[in-house]
Amino acid sequence: MTHIKELELMANKLRIHSLESTTAAGSGHPTTCMSMAEIMSCLFFSEMEKDDEFILSKGHAAPILWAAYAEAGIVNPADLKNLRKFDSVLEGHPTPRMYMVKAATGSLGQGLSVGVGMALAKKLQSNDGRTYVVMGDGEIAEGSVWEAANSAAHYNLNNLCAIVDVNRLAQSGPTMHGHDMNIYKSKFEAFGWDAEIINGHKVKEVLNSLKKAKSSSKPYAILAKTFKGRGVSFLEDEEGWHGKALPKDLLKKALEEIGESKINLESKVQEKKLPKVIYNDFEITKYTPGEMIATRTAFGSALVQLGKKNKNIVVLDGDVKNSTMTERFFKEFPDRSFEMFIAEQNMIGATIGFSALGFIPFTATFGAFLTRAYDFIRMAQYSDANIKIVGSHAGVSIGEDGPSQMGLEDLSMFLAMPDSVIFYPSDAVSTEILVREMAKHRGITYMRTTREKTPVLYDEKEKFEISGLKVLKKSKKDKALVIGAGVTVHEALKAYEALQKKKINIRVIDLYCIKPVDETALQMNAKDCKNKVIVVEDHYSNGIGSVVSVVLGPVRHLYIKHLPRSGKPEQLRAKYKIDANAIIEEVMKK
Numbered sequence: 001m002t003h004i005k006e007l008e009l010m011a012n013k014l015r016i017h018s019l020e021s022t023t024a025a026g027s028g029h030p031t032t033c034m035s036m037a038e039i040m041s042c043l044f045f046s047e048m049e050k051d052d053e054f055i056l057s058k059g060h061a062a063p064i065l066w067a068a069y070a071e072a073g074i075v076n077p078a079d080l081k082n083l084r085k086f087d088s089v090l091e092g093h094p095t096p097r098m099y100m101v102k103a104a105t106g107s108l109g110q111g112l113s114v115g116v117g118m119a120l121a122k123k124l125q126s127n128d129g130r131t132y133v134v135m136g137d138g139e140i141a142e143g144s145v146w147e148a149a150n151s152a153a154h155y156n157l158n159n160l161c162a163i164v165d166v167n168r169l170a171q172s173g174p175t176m177h178g179h180d181m182n183i184y185k186s187k188f189e190a191f192g193w194d195a196e197i198i199n200g201h202k203v204k205e206v207l208n209s210l211k212k213a214k215s216s217s218k219p220y221a222i223l224a225k226t227f228k229g230r231g232v233s234f235l236e237d238e239e240g241w242h243g244k245a246l247p248k249d250l251l252k253k254a255l256e257e258i259g260e261s262k263i264n265l266e267s268k269v270q271e272k273k274l275p276k277v278i279y280n281d282f283e284i285t286k287y288t289p290g291e292m293i294a295t296r297t298a299f300g301s302a303l304v305q306l307g308k309k310n311k312n313i314v315v316l317d318g319d320v321k322n323s324t325m326t327e328r329f330f331k332e333f334p335d336r337s338f339e340m341f342i343a344e345q346n347m348i349g350a351t352i353g354f355s356a357l358g359f360i361p362f363t364a365t366f367g368a369f370l371t372r373a374y375d376f377i378r379m380a381q382y383s384d385a386n387i388k389i390v391g392s393h394a395g396v397s398i399g400e401d402g403p404s405q406m407g408l409e410d411l412s413m414f415l416a417m418p419d420s421v422i423f424y425p426s427d428a429v430s431t432e433i434l435v436r437e438m439a440k441h442r443g444i445t446y447m448r449t450t451r452e453k454t455p456v457l458y459d460e461k462e463k464f465e466i467s468g469l470k471v472l473k474k475s476k477k478d479k480a481l482v483i484g485a486g487v488t489v490h491e492a493l494k495a496y497e498a499l500q501k502k503k504i505n506i507r508v509i510d511l512y513c514i515k516p517v518d519e520t521a522l523q524m525n526a527k528d529c530k531n532k533v534i535v536v537e538d539h540y541s542n543g544i545g546s547v548v549s550v551v552l553g554p555v556r557h558l559y560i561k562h563l564p565r566s567g568k569p570e571q572l573r574a575k576y577k578i579d580a581n582a583i584i585e586e587v588m589k590k
Contacts, residue, residue, distance in 0.1 A: 007203045009263035010045055010071065011037035015231055016261055017067030017080055019254055022245040025084040028092065031229040031241045033064035035167035035200070036134060039224060042206040043132060043163075044068040045265040050272070051129030053118050053357075055103060057111020058136035058165065059093035060243070066090045069100060072267035096384045100271060102356035104382035107375055109142025111135060112162055113346045114383075116148050117353020117361075119160040119219075120338060124314070125357070130214070134163045137177070138170035140184065144376075146191060147346035152219040153192030155338075160219040161210070162188075165200065167228040171242045181223055188221040200224025231258045274358040277386070279440050280309040284432045284460040291428070292453040295486070296392045298428035299449050300325025302435035303362060307333050310439065314354055316340050316363040318347050323451075324364035324392045344369050348376035348389075355385045360439055367391025367407020367448060374413050381417050381444055388438045392449045395538030396564045396572040397487045399452070403564045407448070411543040414446040415515055421466055422515040424448040424544075426489035429458040430470075430512055437466060450487050452569050457489075457510075467516040471525065473508040480587045481529035483522075485511045485544055488536045491573065494580035499587060506587055514544055519551045526552050534558065534586050536578050556586050 014037045022028030036058075048054065056065050063083060069075040075090070075098075082088040089098040093106030103114045115133040122129055139145060152160050168179050177183045181197045188195040194216045198205040206224065213220035228242075229235025232254040246254060282305035287293060307313045307329055316338045321327040330337040340347035340363075347363055354361040370377065370391050380387055394407040414420045421441055425431040431449065438445045457472070464470075472489070473496050484492040489510045496508050507529055511517070526533050535545040536558040545557040560576050573579035 004203045006263055006265060007038070007041045007046060009261055010265055011041040011203070012231065012258050012261040013071065013263055014040055014064050014067045015258055016255060017070065018063040019246060019251055021063050021066065021080040021083040023248060023251045024081045026245055027084060028063055028245050029060040029243050030063065030245060031235050032058065032061045032136065032167065034230045034232070034235070035226040035228045036061060036064060036165040037230065038201050038203050038206055039134060039163055039165060040064055040068050042203060042210060044072055044267050044269055046207060047210045048132065049129065049268050050270050051127055053102065053129060053131040054269070055105065055111045055115050055118070055131070055133045056094055057105055057133050058108065058139060059106030062090070062092060062094050065094060071265065072269050074100060074269070074271065095382050102383070103352055104379055107379050108136065108139035109144045110349055110376060110379055112145055112148035113349020113376070114353040114356070115160055115162070116151050116157065116346065117350035118357055119152070119157040120155060120350065121354050121357040121359055122159055124336070130159045130161060132161050132163065134165060137164055137166040137168070137175045137184070140164065141176055144345040144349065147343035148349065149188065149191040149193060151340060151343065151346050151350065157219045158217050161213045161222065162219070163222045163224060165224055165226055167226045168237065169228045169239060169242065173239065179225060181225055184223045192218065193221050194218045195221040195223060197223045197225065200226035201230060233257060277312065277358060277360060281436060282306055282309045284429060286460050287428050287456040289456055291456045293428035293456060294450060294453045295425050295428065295431040296323070296325050296449040296451060298431035299390060299435060299447065300328040302432040303329045304332050306435060306439055307336065310360065312359050313439065314338065314359050314361050316347050316351055316361060318342060318344050318365040318369065320365055323366070324390060326364050344373040345376050348373040348380065351387045352376070352380050352383055352385045355387050356383070360386060360388065362388040362390065364390040364392065366405060367394040367410040368405055370407070370410055370413065377413065377444070378417070381419060385444060386442050388445050390447045390449060393451045394448045395487065396560060396576055397450060397452050397538050397569045399569040399572065400566045402566040406564060408540045408560055410446070410448060411514065411539050415542070415547065417444065419443055420515060421445045421513070422448070423512060424485040424514055425512050426486055426510050427454055427457040429456060429460055429462060430464050433462070433464040434512065437464065441466060448486060452487060454487060454490050464512060466513055467518050468513050469518050469521055470510040470512065471507065472510055473506065475505040475507070478505045478507040478529045480532040480534055481507045481509065481525050482583055482587070483509045483511050483533065483535045483544070483548055485514060485537060487538055488578060491578065491580045492536060492583055495583035495587070498580060498584055504587065511544060514547055517547050517551060522548065522551050534583060536583055538573070538578055558582055558586060
């Protein structure tokens, strides 16, 4: 064990780096770094081994993380003066632009969920490495923290250690519990954790607690009583300094107070290369044309076939696996299946954790419930996460369950993300092939599935690729171009058959890939139809119609314009004007 005095000196050195780098940047959060200096010193220069993982959930303390990496020999110390600059990877909050960071943090209350995913992944890999998550006391007010705590205890993650920097002060004032340490201890213990209160500025206590965490049979919470701005009299435990860098005159005064810091220590923390993600194709089921199969059912079947060929596939579900149809994977591969219960935020966070350690995670729930987890999905893009999300029971077509269960906002969420891929298959074949494409693609991919059974349209040899579409009906005399996806493709085909009886031709497109969209194909087909374009979708306004209108300009748009109610799927599609009759009516208009 490294000598206690040396670790104390390193804590001072980390404080100095944090103060100097934020002053050079002219912004940042030095005081929250100063409260956790002993914790970082002990972790990086005594405790953590090469297979351990570290997550800074209180991401605004990034300057001290960069300082620790600099002292560990991973970052050039001179680069600390480039904190927050445009061309620096040392950003204001951690992102994977700095290669040692596996998950972006800074939206508070998310790190522990990512830690749950990493700790589960470690166990699945039979890796003895531990996962350490440093949290702030302010973020403990987030409900997602307790979703994660509950999950960690359920899965008995004794390889997970949460260290809470209880420095009493949040951004605008004191935290909910201040320095009442017993409340924090009671909460973690109530969720099934072992928890210990320590003086976070006493190196010996920090080291002893980390040692106890290793021998615990449960997830372990170290509750470190600390003081914001520790080591500088005019900063310590004082309000009004959150997110403020010191001017140069006060920096000089602060450095004089901190005292001795001449120390160089070795760290076992080192860069770990992720295992190469290997993907193997699976055979697509041979369905009978016209056979009635729900796309959610086809998704469940494809997931099993995918899992048979690829051992790096894991599946997480939010207590709806008998509806999303992930239950088939759960039965076939119980060791790679994780029930996250009704806690969608933690489910997505854990999915990010699996991705960070080289797995290809699929996670599923109702499309409507993804709205609750959207901040985690948003942060997943900044984490460069390779996650696959499936939202079932989309649109008014779920029927009698009513509006609370109808995913009518989900496409908008993923369309807002620059690098996301969005699939909305219309039949079983396209669903299975697109599951294959999801697994092959590196990045965030969303698939929207349908509860209702729909007829099989395609042959298993058909090709479906990212940024593609299918022209299902076409002639040289098409009066209009009708674009649908998912369930509305079938309404468009019904409209086509009805209009054929009137000797009116329409062109029908299955826009199975909503993002990225095939702009060239859309433009060519619209031109053939004299730019009379009708988009029909089971979603609110900012969905497929907005994508198509960006490419083609104003289009005729059939979508859900009002708050829906319970009813049979066909009743609801008729009520809200997205069925075949509504399409026919729009085609007949001048």
